[in-house]
Amino acid sequence: MAIQVLRVEHPGLRITAPTADLGRDAYKRPLFGERDEIVGLFSCRKDWRRKLNRDLQPYRGCPTEEKPETVFFVTNQQVTDTSKEQTKQEVCDRYQVRLEIVALDELDLALKSDALHRVAERELGVRPRQPRVLQPPAAFWDAPQMSLPGRDAPLVGRDNELGRLRTALAPAADSPRNQVVVVECPGGIGKTRLVVEAGRVSTTLIARTGTALSAATLVDVPVDMPSVIVVDDAHRSSDLSGLAAMVGDPRFAGVTVVLTVRPGLVEPTLRLAGLDHVEPTTITLSPLGRSEISAIVTAHGITDEAFHLHVIDIAVGNPLIAHTACEIAAQQGTYSWQDTTSVLRNLFKIRLSHIRADVHEHRVVAVALAVLAKVQNSDQIAALVGAVHGIPRDPHRLHEILMDLADAGIVDGPPFTLRPDALGPVIVADALADDRRVNVDLRRMLRLLGRDASWGAGAGEESDNLGLLGISRRSRGADGDPAGVHTTVLASQLGVLAQAAHLTGRDADLRMLSDAVLGLLSEQPDTTTWLDVLVLADAIGPYRAPLLGELRDELVRRWPPLPSENLWMEDPVAFYRLEVKRLLEQAAYLAQRVGRIDQRRAVNWIMECAWLAYPVISSVGLDSLRQAITSLISANLHTSDRTWDVVFGRRNEVLRSVLQWGKDHFAEFPTALGESERAARGRAETAHVVLAAVRPFLNVVLETHVVRTSQDPDICLIGQHVLPDDCRTVGQLDSAVAAVQQILDKINPALPEAQPVLREIAMLPRELRVESARGLIGTGSMPTYGVDALHSAADALAKAIAERWATLPLGVRHT
Structure with missing residues (x-):
């Protein structure tokens, strides 16, 4: 059977005749040739190394020209990658022979291939074409869905976690092993890759994401020998009952079960597997640091500091994004923001494909979450019904969708946030585009965001006279107190919308966002209102410079601002001077931000502000x-x-x-x-x-x-x-x-x-x-x-x- 497998790559390989063994079990020699190109040695013994050394002894003193080019040693035992590499190096040093070791798992994998499955059916009477639940690492990585950027690159920044995981997987000679290890981290951080790397010291079998593991599916697990069973994204499996049966069977005492799990789902996953009575070894992976992401970029041969910082900012500790951006830059020789949007858009598409359902509702909820930036529960998403069309009204269904997005590595939480941050404007831009899959009513969106971010009298009232944000800033003397605004929250939300509109070139949407901010100004705004407006304008100005000119005109027309409510200073004049100084400092910050794209408007704005404030704070x-x-x-x-x-x-x-x-x-x-x-x-x-x-x-x-x-x-x-x-x-x-x-x-x-x-x-x-x-x-x-x-x-x-x-x-x- 091994000869039939090896003949796929070496057609001339033949079994040695029983009457002419000559210390070899198989060989390949050219017609009329004087030496073997390949020699095959076979062993069914557990102490296969002794058999190997005995069969290689004739080559110790043999001239180089008489030695075969390659020696294949075939064993029906399980051999780890580490053991293979050590043995090959020892043979090369001792006998000066190139050795290739073919172990049982490789033969097994080959017989289940398209080229040889009929041989296995005919000779062994088995059906290897049936789907395998547990696969060796080679088959796992060779699958199309695992062809990810950076898959073959060295692990960066994981030495500590890799050492801890290898310690947990190593056999213990003097004490029972801990049979359950949990690796916990968000998707895309590299937990599966880390587990496979650590499992090279033992026979490793991997169950793909979403695979059901009943007792009947674990027939491939070797008995009475150390091995590692990895369940990738175990929290997404519908059945893990076979794991409890295997852990409780003394024949599988040498088997270690490794579960990769999303944060927050360790206990439910162990309960599903019937392992809640087991105390697992838990290893938590954090996103990579800035220096580690920079090291990944450097490993791709890119030294430009600006590119390093850009990749660090968009990756947010995710090595997959870093490798993807670097591979694009290396292939094209150039890199732009359009490439970043493409990387993030493809990442979102791949992550959505991991959800085994119609993903339209998931796409809709992801857009709503991108605008809101952070939500504590599904009720905040439900508040955008009507602004983002297609949001389910059932809170329970919304929670299920958020959990699905979290399982797919698109969302962290709770509290729920989109990951990475730069993905938000990209998917919102797709929702604002003309060929959109998700329909966003921007006018309705602004009204709902304004209602959610404001408090006090007039906050969120339904009236066309309140501006696009629906926030009433009543002047002094009017009934009720002026509405307050959570400007930090609202600014981040308007910033996502502005960047999305900028990415799609929708000037009308940027104009609407500007009008929404300017609509907060009453006829006699106070300094607090102006500060709120400038903070919100900072989210839009870098994408629409004309907003500075419009703010300048409004500031001149409404100057001077009224003093805001003074709760902590006895001198009202000193308090007003302090407020105007703060207003000028915020105006200067806005000028610096917009000045990156339009120096003229930035100069006119800040000089006008300083000139208007001069009688109040003079040269200060x-x-x-x-x-x-x-x-x-x-x-x-x-x-x-x-x-x-x-x-x-x-x-x-x-x-x-x-x-x-x-x-x-x-x-x-x-x-x-x-x-x-x-x-x-x-x-x-x-x-x-x-x-x-x-x-x-x-x-x-x-x-x-x-x-x-x-x-x-x-x-x-x-x-x-x-x-x-x-x-x-x-x-x-x-x-x-x-x-x-x-x-x-x-x-x-x-x-x-x-x-x-x-x-x-x-x-x-x-x-x-x-x-x-x-x-x-x-x-x-x-x-x-x-x-x-x-x-x-x-x-x-x-x-x-x-x-x-x-x-x-x-x-x-x-x-």
Whole structure:
């Protein structure tokens, strides 16, 4: 029988005649050849190693040219992979012969193949074509559904768990073995791969996901010898009764049962298997850390730091996603966000296929969960009936669907969250697309989300006058208190919808989301309302930059905001100043986020905010403006800021926007601003705002920011690089100096309100010389050309001040 199996790959293999054994059981020799290409040795003995060494003795002193190319040793015993490798290495070292060991399980697997199953039926009288419940690892991995990216790659970051699992599976010489081991972790983390790797020290048989294991199906389990039976995703099996019978049978004392289980289902699974009386060894796998995912990317030969961070962010500890993204990048030579959406979409499709039912309802519930981000129970999903069409109304059915999604590795919980996070916008985008399988009513969705995220009078009322979110923000003096909003929750939900609309290019949906946020503004909003609006706008602005312009117009028209309710400060003026400062800081953060796609709108927005807030908090608010402008002209080395052309292009765009804003406001204030507010501001205030925005350009140092690394998400690396020694650096510095000179010409130095900006300008020459002597972070001192450029700018500013010396107030001259 073994000869018939081996002849599939070696057709010339023949059995040795009984009268001419010559120390071999089978051989393959070319016609008229002088030496054997293959020698076959067969053993039915338990001490097969002794038989092997005895049969190989003639080759110890044999010349190399007389030795066979390969020796096949066939045994009817179970042999582990580790034992095979050790024996092959020993034979190679001792006899200089290439050895291949064919064990009983390999012969058994081959006889059940399409090529040889009829041989087994004819010679052995068995029906190997019947489905096998337990399969060896080779057959398990060769199945089409197991052809996953990274299957053959080394395990990363699992040394500790692998060691613990091998210890649990190793035979104990002096004490009974623990026969039940549970490996607990979410789908896609690698629990099955880990178990198979650890089981190489013993004979391992695997039951696929969803396989029923009655006592009759366990006939393939070897008796009176150590072995490992792995039940993959045991919580999804309908019958595990055979395991209790096998564990209770003393003939199977050497068998260890390994159950891979989703978190939270260990006890129900053991109860189903009748093993609830057994104390199992439980090994819990956590998602891989950032450094482990980075190591996977590096193993694929990819060193780009931006790609490392992107894969870390989308994988969220899932090695399958990391391997998939790396294989796509390696095949294409390039990688984009469209590739990420494809990876996540395919992952979702594969996971859905694991659910043995019509998955339409599961797809619908997954879309609803993606929008909600996190739910505690099925009632929160049921609240979206009408917004996502097809959601079952029965809470029990909804709970079953959530559990099915959890079993398939799409959802974690409870509390239930979609995994990975980046999958949410992708499946919602598919629901918003024109050829969608799931129909989403965005208008109805916004009303339901607003009702769920608000409290107080008017929250969630059904009226067309309340805006798309259905939240009434009543002004002071109206009946009832204004409605409050859980802005953090609502912002995350609107962010998913905005990103999904952006992925599908649905500008009308993005416009609706913007209108929903703007609809929260009453005619006289207070500072709390404005803060809520800016937090929500931060979720939409990065995907729709025109929202900043609309917010700017609304802010000008409704300025100043009313003070919010003061519960903890005695001084109402100080409290109002603090609220306006917080408002300006949130506005600066929004400008930095939107500035990645539209620098002009970001500059106009933050300068307008700083200018409006100036009479309230004066120069205190200019720090937020300077920080925002500095962020807009800094470089992020993990994005497209790879060349000086890109860096200077952004800096020039920001500087032009700053100067244009100043030109417009020196010419005329916004007409929508009230008369009293227009009277509270003059050219001096405008000049101070423009000067604060120009100040970051009076430098030759470029700041670089790296927020998070492949090892730590909480690290921000700040670096400094001197702009190149060419005309662009000098030209930009000259433009900034010229802007300061224009500011001097625009203001009346005799006015008291002009003195703060004049003092700041008077100090600039000294500050520039101090900066030229200051060292750089990580790179040492300033290069000579940088020092010369700063000194030249300082001289030009000093000259401009000297030319106007006679008109400057005495206090400014002292400065």
